[in-house]
Amino acid sequence: MEVGLTQILFLxxxxxxxxxxxxLTRRNMITMLxxxxxxxxxxxxxxxxxxxYLWGGKLDGVFFTIFxxxxxxxxxxxAIAIVINIYRNFGSIDAEDVDSLKL
Amino acid sequence: xxxxxxIFYLLSALIIGCGIMSVTSRQIFRSAIYLxxxxxxxxxxxxxxxxEFIAAVQIVVYxxxxxxLIIFSIFLTHRVGSDLAEPEYKRTLFAGLAxxxxxxxxxxxxxxxxxxxxxxxGELSVRRIGEEMLNYKQGGFVLPFEVVSILLLAAMIGCxxxxxxxxxxxx
Numbered sequence: 001m002e003v004g005l006t007q008i009l010f011l012x013x014x015x016x017x018x019x020x021x022x023x024l025t026r027r028n029m030i031t032m033l034x035x036x037x038x039x040x041x042x043x044x045x046x047x048x049x050x051x052x053y054l055w056g057g058k059l060d061g062v063f064f065t066i067f068x069x070x071x072x073x074x075x076x077x078x079a080i081a082i083v084i085n086i087y088r089n090f091g092s093i094d095a096e097d098v099d100s101l102k103l
Numbered sequence: 104x105x106x107x108x109x110i111f112y113l114l115s116a117l118i119i120g121c122g123i124m125s126v127t128s129r130q131i132f133r134s135a136i137y138l139x140x141x142x143x144x145x146x147x148x149x150x151x152x153x154x155e156f157i158a159a160v161q162i163v164v165y166x167x168x169x170x171x172l173i174i175f176s177i178f179l180t181h182r183v184g185s186d187l188a189e190p191e192y193k194r195t196l197f198a199g200l201a202x203x204x205x206x207x208x209x210x211x212x213x214x215x216x217x218x219x220x221x222x223x224x225g226e227l228s229v230r231r232i233g234e235e236m237l238n239y240k241q242g243g244f245v246l247p248f249e250v251v252s253i254l255l256l257a258a259m260i261g262c263x264x265x266x267x268x269x270x271x272x273x274x
Contacts, residue, residue: 013213025126065157
């Protein structure tokens with residue numbers, strides 16, 4: 001079967017919902033962050049595929065992808081700083097254990 | 104079947120397989136390593152679509168930056184060798200059903216739709232990306248570029264402020 005936009009969209013949709021499944025089932029904060037990264041990657045694949053197959057000669061999808069990658073890096077850094085701070089205060093990074101804003 | 108199609112299906116199998124293992128593995132360190140291979144597969148997909156610059160950015164930022172940061176934080180917050188707790192059966196069931204039906208819904212929409220557009224031909228040069236990024240005329244990308252640079256600065260300062268140990272009251 002000739003590979004086109006439909007196959008790539010199938011792949012990215014599947015990756016996105018794998019991320020959703022991980023986000024809903026996991027209760028450890030670091031693994032939830034990994035599931036969010038999977039979802040962001042699925043979105044990036046979509047932008048690149050649309051840019052290649054439907055938007056030839058223009059660069060909007062490429063720039064969206066570059067900015068999403070930059071924002072994902074900033075988000076991961078801030079999230080991990082928060083997770084390490086929570087571990088220092090609560091002794092656990094399970095989302096169920098962290099139930100108060102201030103000790 | 105052309106070689107390029109076979110490469111696409113191999114890359115898809117790598118991405119999907121490593122993604123599923125990453126969200127279901129009971130050992131958090133293995134989960135991070137599966138995430139790393141998943142990101143490598145996505146970078147390979149960008150190479151397959153001839154967007155070499157994006158693939159390089161993906162490898163540098165995701166594989167070299169974010170996954171390493173996640174592995175460091177795992178080492179700081181977990182004892183090596185301890186397994187994660189088993190998720191509740193009910194939660195797994197309903198999350199799986201919700202994801203599956205949402206996937207089927209989206210897939211039915213995608214399959215019915217026909218896409219019309221102009222396919223890009225040839226490679227994307229890094230020179231063109233750089234020129235567009237600093238282009239301040241109509242359709243240029245200098246404003247989002249500046250906004251993202253301010254965001255990165257804010258995130259850096261925010262990380263330092265959050266991670267800094269609060270001064271105790273007794274001084």
